[in-house]
Amino acid sequence: MIEGILGKKLGMTRLFDDKGASVGVTLIYCEPCYIGDVKEGKVQIGFGEIKENKLNKSIRGYLESKNIPPVKYLKEVKWDSSKDGAPKAGTKIGIEIFKNGDIVDIKGKSKGKGFAGVMKRWGFSGGPAGHGSRSHRIPGSIGQSSDPSRVWPGLKMAGRKGGESVISKNLEIVDKDPAKNLIAVKGSVPGAGKNVVFIKKVQTG
């Protein structure tokens, strides 16, 4: 069994479950991944077909040797060969590995927020708004006086926020459309639309 596949986030909408309740879902487009290099307990998967002339010759030659069409992304994932046996290079793998009700973890790159202050970045409470406080969104004290006479490493300060790898855990697969390679996952997924995400199956029970 393969650990997970790659997909592309499309955006959010709502679906109705069999009880009629409205569920907020994220739609993910998972065109089939190609299996490339096979190693002990691991396989390489290729995702996102592109034109051949977008790749340089060395990568093109490598993909041809593995029987994969030109792809944009390559990723190594775990493969448990005890169940389905060893995978074959060049075969497709898609959303058939998931079924409705499965629990997945989704990893992606979050939206970049730029240089953010401590309130937005670390959730500091900031200062009072009124009564002439003049200390609205500032961090306050950053340490002690003559002892230690320095700022401790790793102190939470303003800086770049977002644009980093984030995992949304324990999301349920609500619906899937095998013909269009779409899955609908309950809840939100990191990043903006068209973001490439890794959908990993969670072992339950």
Add this chain to the structure above:
Amino acid sequence: MKKIMTEMINKHIRKDLPEFNPGDNLKVEFKVGEEKKRIQVFEGLVIAKSGEGLNKTFTLRKHSFGIGVEKVFPYHSPLIKSIKVVRKGKVRRSKLYYMRQRYGKAARIKEKTDY
């Protein structure tokens, strides 16, 4: 990208319900209850429509025992059994939130007649 998304959504979209606009009076039959689904009827004035695609909702307002009551329905919800347009109203706004300040004679809306 957007095209693939709308195709998925189209599967869940309901086409059996009528079109209506703010200012219209509706009679909505919808299912309530956990196990046994009872049918409840809500009759009121459409004061707002919002959202598009599966997120489309509409707000109904009525006076119940002298108290204003509003209910927001998801248009494509399978719990809605039927929608009946009782009366078409003639209004100039798309959101009739001003109706919240009005009652009695002031809350009348002219009927829309198509010639």
